[in-house]
Amino acid sequence: MMLSKIIRPEVAFSDQTDTGKGRLIIIKRTEKPGLLNLAAMFQAGADMSDTSGDEDEVVPARVGQAVGRTNESEVDNEEGNNFFRFQRAAPVYPKHMINHNLDGTTAGMRRTTSSIARISMAIRRSLRLPRRSEARMAAREEQILVEAVPEGPLFTENTRDTRIGESHVPNLLQEIIDNKRLNRYDKVKKLIRRTDWPVCHEIRGSLWKELCNTKDWSSSKRLYYDEAIEYDRINQGKKQSPQILADEGGVLNNFDLKEVGSVKLIRLLLIIERLRPEIVYAPTIYPLCSLLLHFNDDDADCFACINYLLNTKGFIMTAPVQWAASSHTILALVKKHKSAAYVLLKRRLGTSDDSVLVKCIEDWLLWLFQYLPLPYVCRIVDCYFAEGHKFLIRSAISIVYIWSKVHKRGMEDFSGKSIQEKIDSIKKEFMDVATNISVSTSTFIATAVKIRNLQSATIAKLQSQYEDELRDEVVQRPRAVKRVRRTIFCEAFKSCLVDNDTAIELMSYMPERLQLVTPTLAYQLSQDGTSFYNFWNKIDRLDQTIIIIKSTTGAIFGAYCSSTWAERHDRKERTRSKYWGTGESFVFRMNKDMELPEIYQWVGNSPDVTSSDCPQYFMSATDKSFVIGSGGSDAIRIDEELTHGMTGPSNTFNSPKLCDEGAFDIYELEVFHVTSSD
Numbered sequence: 001m002m003l004s005k006i007i008r009p010e011v012a013f014s015d016q017t018d019t020g021k022g023r024l025i026i027i028k029r030t031e032k033p034g035l036l037n038l039a040a041m042f043q044a045g046a047d048m049s050d051t052s053g054d055e056d057e058v059v060p061a062r063v064g065q066a067v068g069r070t071n072e073s074e075v076d077n078e079e080g081n082n083f084f085r086f087q088r089a090a091p092v093y094p095k096h097m098i099n100h101n102l103d104g105t106t107a108g109m110r111r112t113t114s115s116i117a118r119i120s121m122a123i124r125r126s127l128r129l130p131r132r133s134e135a136r137m138a139a140r141e142e143q144i145l146v147e148a149v150p151e152g153p154l155f156t157e158n159t160r161d162t163r164i165g166e167s168h169v170p171n172l173l174q175e176i177i178d179n180k181r182l183n184r185y186d187k188v189k190k191l192i193r194r195t196d197w198p199v200c201h202e203i204r205g206s207l208w209k210e211l212c213n214t215k216d217w218s219s220s221k222r223l224y225y226d227e228a229i230e231y232d233r234i235n236q237g238k239k240q241s242p243q244i245l246a247d248e249g250g251v252l253n254n255f256d257l258k259e260v261g262s263v264k265l266i267r268l269l270l271i272i273e274r275l276r277p278e279i280v281y282a283p284t285i286y287p288l289c290s291l292l293l294h295f296n297d298d299d300a301d302c303f304a305c306i307n308y309l310l311n312t313k314g315f316i317m318t319a320p321v322q323w324a325a326s327s328h329t330i331l332a333l334v335k336k337h338k339s340a341a342y343v344l345l346k347r348r349l350g351t352s353d354d355s356v357l358v359k360c361i362e363d364w365l366l367w368l369f370q371y372l373p374l375p376y377v378c379r380i381v382d383c384y385f386a387e388g389h390k391f392l393i394r395s396a397i398s399i400v401y402i403w404s405k406v407h408k409r410g411m412e413d414f415s416g417k418s419i420q421e422k423i424d425s426i427k428k429e430f431m432d433v434a435t436n437i438s439v440s441t442s443t444f445i446a447t448a449v450k451i452r453n454l455q456s457a458t459i460a461k462l463q464s465q466y467e468d469e470l471r472d473e474v475v476q477r478p479r480a481v482k483r484v485r486r487t488i489f490c491e492a493f494k495s496c497l498v499d500n501d502t503a504i505e506l507m508s509y510m511p512e513r514l515q516l517v518t519p520t521l522a523y524q525l526s527q528d529g530t531s532f533y534n535f536w537n538k539i540d541r542l543d544q545t546i547i548i549i550k551s552t553t554g555a556i557f558g559a560y561c562s563s564t565w566a567e568r569h570d571r572k573e574r575t576r577s578k579y580w581g582t583g584e585s586f587v588f589r590m591n592k593d594m595e596l597p598e599i600y601q602w603v604g605n606s607p608d609v610t611s612s613d614c615p616q617y618f619m620s621a622t623d624k625s626f627v628i629g630s631g632g633s634d635a636i637r638i639d640e641e642l643t644h645g646m647t648g649p650s651n652t653f654n655s656p657k658l659c660d661e662g663a664f665d666i667y668e669l670e671v672f673h674v675t676s677s678d
Helices: 112-126 132-148 173-180 185-193 207-212 217-235 259-273 285-295 300-311 320-337 338-351 354-361 362-370 374-387 390-405 419-435 441-449 458-469 500-508 532-539 566-568 573-577
Strands: 013-019 025-027 058-060 092-094 098-099 106-109 521-524 546-550 556-561 586-591 596-601 619-622 624-628 635-639 644-646 663-674
Touching: 013 419, 025 663, 112 663, 173 185, 173 207, 185 374, 207 374, 207 644, 217 259, 217 300, 259 285, 285 300, 285 374, 285 390, 320 354, 320 362, 320 390, 320 458, 338 354, 338 390, 338 419, 354 419, 362 390, 362 419, 374 390, 374 441, 390 419, 390 441, 390 458, 500 596, 521 532, 556 635, 566 573, 566 619
Parallel strands: none
Antiparallel strands: 013 025, 058 092, 098 106, 521 663, 546 556, 546 663, 556 586, 586 596, 619 624, 624 635, 635 644, 644 663
16 A cells, blocks of 8 residues: 555644644645645544545554554543544544454554565655565666676677676785695685676686695696597597486586687587596586586586596586485484475475475576576686585575575465475475576675585485485486597507596506507416415516406406516615505506496595595505505405405505405406516
8 A cells, every 4th residue: 555545745843732732733735746744644633534546545543552552542532522522642644544443443463574565665665666575586687797797808709698797806826826725725716706706707717716726737638638539530520419418307507609619519528528437427428518608608618627537526416326315314414504485395296205305406507507597607616616515515405495485474375275286386486586586696605605503424425325315216327338538649558347438538647658559468367376486487577567467356456567566675775664555557448338437546646635644555565465456355365376465445555445345366367568668
């Protein structure tokens, strides 16, 4: 009800008459429009009604009654008649805002927050002011409009309209680089969280690359260039489609790349699939590659970023069961950290069964990369490159929290609907909340950050728990095995235990200086016997070695050893430590599904750790035994005779047991001599 319907804006106070017992305020119309003085309105002492024909009749109300007090005192005028009766502070309200008793008498205005809100809204309307929410939204839209139309050049040739523009937000790139170099990752994280860079900010051309830049950056780019040449030679213009495009539930949003950008995206995805065949299901790769291409002309830089994310723990999940478990993990965290949202979700669905509730949030990745506007996606990815998958979890919880605030009142009536219809309705509500996000980018990031005590260990524990529960339920989707041929600079070695592709894969993880000469077979158990004396006689003086073992159960595993085994004779060094070797060493096991090796490199090669603090138990040996990769357990340990051994989780390589049995009997063992061209 607008106040202009209660009292016309062209009415103004013009005179006062002192009655002795009260003040009578006489009103008349004026030519000049204006608002009735609201203070005088609360001093008025006469019953007033609007007879102008508006649909709502105006009636008086006593302020004392309106606030819950009873005051029935009335005072007659000097003539003693009751034509004018005076009441203490009697404002006027429409009839629909008055409480009526059962006998028809009025009991004053209802004492409710909504009543006060209606008065406030009526006042704002009579002053011709917008609602507070409308004013805030208008200011926000004006700000977004200003920032959304930068006039600078395009970031890259790949993007259609993502331009560099002016921004008052500081750059801070050099400060981030300096802190990253000094391993101050908490400082980097805080800087990125607190600095609300818009899409048009110049930092976007460099920020993500710098966060991913490690000592392997140049080699990743060279690898991509080589594969791109091979890709172009083989395909010669033929159209190919990455497997990720056919994956169910993928996020296929390229954020409006131009045609040249889309072509680069397809080639980038195909090369990633060729070089990383262990990837079974990774729906985040498509949107991440698309965003990287928006801000980077060189697709080799984009590949180096994705390669870093795949090589670094805690960034990209690559199996269907992991993604299936992630929804359950998010629901459990909502239940713990945003309990009101969890209770609302239960009430809306009418069930407390988590297996049903989780279906409402199974599209959480689409909220972040499909439905949210680009400025929000960019800010999420800023934090993601610094913090990993954990920040995606934070962002998803924030969407659920905002949904609960939006829908806690005025909920849709679900009566008569089936559970599936309720789930579909709530899914659409989540989609609408993300699409029409009602908070600013800085507020959204702050909401995600303010989820207190969200520990990585808790997330990992929940994720592992739900993966174990769902492992048997998740149907592994059939996917063609992608055979890979990495670039090496010579022919691969010939083995009776592994095929040519596996040999190439193993050699590609060796230092490039050792990829110029084909390794040669130095020892074979079936030909040279099980004697350790003969074994050492064959391999003692070799520079570096590749050891491949096949157990009697068919498991194939082994190691690349970066130093000579003759160092076991160096008594001076062995008194200091019985272990030797370098961080170039690695262990591996064959993945039977992919028919390629899973490589476990030294943990000190990870960019987010200090190598001096990592275990360095690479190689150890006596005349009757040898060990590869100790710390916790030994990755490979063979004692007494070359007929049986042990394997367990190794801290040096962060590797699991290399064969399921732990203890194994040796069916065949091969040792290859690796040497440089010198």
